[in-house]
Amino acid sequence: MKKQKISWIVLSIFMCFSFIGIAQNPIIRNQYSADPSARVFGDRVYVYPSHDILSTEGKGRKDWFCMEDYHVFSSDNLIDWTDHGMIVQQNKVPWVRPDSYSMWAPDCIERNGKYYFYFPSTPKDTITYGKGFTIGVAIADKPSGPFIPESNPIKGVKGIDPNVFIDKDGQAYLYWSSRDIFGAKLKANMLELDSEVKILGDLPSKGLKEGPYVFERNGIYYMTYPHVENKIERLEYAISDNPLGPFKVMGTIMDESPTGCWTNHHSIIEFKNQWYLFYHHNDYSPTFDKARSVRADFLTFNLDGTINKVIPTLRGIGVTSAVNEIQMDRYSNISEKGTSIAFVDAVDTFKGWKTVLSQSNAWIEYNTVDFGKKRLKSVTVKALSSTGGILQIRTNGINGTVIAEVKIPVSTTWQDIKVPVKKFESGIQNVSVQLTDNNKQVEVDWISFE
Numbered sequence: 463m464k465k466q467k468i469s470w471i472v473l474s475i476f477m478c479f480s481f482i483g484i485a486q487n488p489i490i491r492n493q494y495s496a497d498p499s500a501r502v503f504g505d506r507v508y509v510y511p512s513h514d515i516l517s518t519e520g521k522g523r524k525d526w527f528c529m530e531d532y533h534v535f536s537s538d539n540l541i542d543w544t545d546h547g548m549i550v551q552q553n554k555v556p557w558v559r560p561d562s563y564s565m566w567a568p569d570c571i572e573r574n575g576k577y578y579f580y581f582p583s584t585p586k587d588t589i590t591y592g593k594g595f596t597i598g599v600a601i602a603d604k605p606s607g608p609f610i611p612e613s614n615p616i617k618g619v620k621g622i623d624p625n626v627f628i629d630k631d632g633q634a635y636l637y638w639s640s641r642d643i644f645g646a647k648l649k650a651n652m653l654e655l656d657s658e659v660k661i662l663g664d665l666p667s668k669g670l671k672e673g674p675y676v677f678e679r680n681g682i683y684y685m686t687y688p689h690v691e692n693k694i695e696r697l698e699y700a701i702s703d704n705p706l707g708p709f710k711v712m713g714t715i716m717d718e719s720p721t722g723c724w725t726n727h728h729s730i731i732e733f734k735n736q737w738y739l740f741y742h743h744n745d746y747s748p749t750f751d752k753a754r755s756v757r758a759d760f761l762t763f764n765l766d767g768t769i770n771k772v773i774p775t776l777r778g779i780g781v782t783s784a785v786n787e788i789q790m791d792r793y794s795n796i797s798e799k800g801t802s803i804a805f806v807d808a809v810d811t812f813k814g815w816k817t818v819l820s821q822s823n824a825w826i827e828y829n830t831v832d833f834g835k836k837r838l839k840s841v842t843v844k845a846l847s848s849t850g851g852i853l854q855i856r857t858n859g860i861n862g863t864v865i866a867e868v869k870i871p872v873s874t875t876w877q878d879i880k881v882p883v884k885k886f887e888s889g890i891q892n893v894s895v896q897l898t899d900n901n902k903q904v905e906v907d908w909i910s911f912e
């Protein structure tokens with residue numbers, strides 16, 4: 463190995479803590495994460511989420527949000543996500559109470575080659591800044607940091623969930639929430655308000671609103687926000703011809719979580735001519751909704767600029783290479799009967815999920831897999847079965863061509879079973895796995911081609 467290559471590897475180890483390499487939802491798989499603020503900087507998407515941790519004795523409030531730092535993640539293909547490590551932590555910010563565990567939803571924006579990271583927390587000095595949340599800024603020369611926190615929070619701001627929007631004319635706006643949504647102009651230094659604070663009062667008056675996220679498309683300013691119309695939050699939007707309104711309420715972007723995750727919090731970006739919604743759900747922690755995980759799905763507009771409702775998926779975004787592990791449990795389609803999804807290890811949920819096929823013809827399908835041009839000769843299935851069973855693997859979806867038949871042996875431990883691919887279809891394919899026999903049960907962790 464050349465010396466230059468060795469030093470590059472050493473450098474990468476110091477700069478990036480892990481390479482996640484996963485396309486499906488949730489996209490962040492090495493920790494809990496929430497409130498994703500996605501931004502396109504250069505040819506990469508950067509995601510600045512909150513970092514949920516579980517409170518323990520003396521660390522945060524029991525059964526509540528517990529957050530002590532922020533990481534940033536990035537990807538150039540929306541599949542392989544890099545964790546660039548911790549960028550800001552509560553006990554390194556001069557104005558933050560070092561044991562506040564209140565580093566809630568952040569945002570980041572670029573201006574003149576500097577990256578401004580906005581974050582809410584509770585101050586040490588409540589006489590100067592008052593009780594409750596206020597918002598501070600940390601500045602970096604690169605989107606992945608290092609970020610240097612300002613000594614004081616922004617004057618005149620009380621609340622959470624900062625969001626910054628820079629208009630075409632260069633004017634920057636800061637939005638935040640505290641039951642209602644507030645907005646003000648920012649000075650060119652991005653650190654001070656440059657106008658009166660305005661309550662954006664034309665949004666729904668009943669129920670909590672938070673997590674503002676503003677963007678502009680074809681001259682329409684979209685104010686998007688989680689809102690509690692009933693019991694829990696759903697994502698809604700309003701539009702205007704001005705960044706500070708008045709806004710006209712338009713409708714829902716994403717319905718309430720069907721499994722009751724109380725919060726949702728999102729951001730919307732366009733990347734390589736496709737729009738995306740980043741949001742969160744409590745995938746790794748289904749019984750505790752303060753330990754959340756970031757997801758992403760496609761977002762589309764109608765010709766008149768209205769937003770089509772986004773139905774959350776497990777499949778998520780991005781093209782998965784056939785030579786990587788294809789996690790079928792993050793499916794795009796599933797048979798009505800006989801297929802279910804479960805954690806591989808209910809104690810350590812970060813080990814991910816498995817597909818359980820438990821009756822004949824039960825199937826699962828995973829879309830947008832890139833088989834490339836070069837013939838792939840074999841497929842490996844990571845499977846576990848107490849009964850044994852035969853799986854058929856197809857490209858072109860569940861009604862497509864059977865490209866391999868895999869005999870899964872009886873076993874009490876996970877096995878990698880490799881068989882030849884009988885027929886190869888190149889390019890982007892939807893892959894399905896189907897159990898052929900009755901009275902059998904086969905669990906599949908992933909499949910992968912070579």
Ligand code: FUB
Pocket residue numbers: 496497512527566567622623672673725726727
């Ligand atoms: O993550 C803590 C809080 O929960 C955020 O600030 C809100 O937007 C909600 O997601």
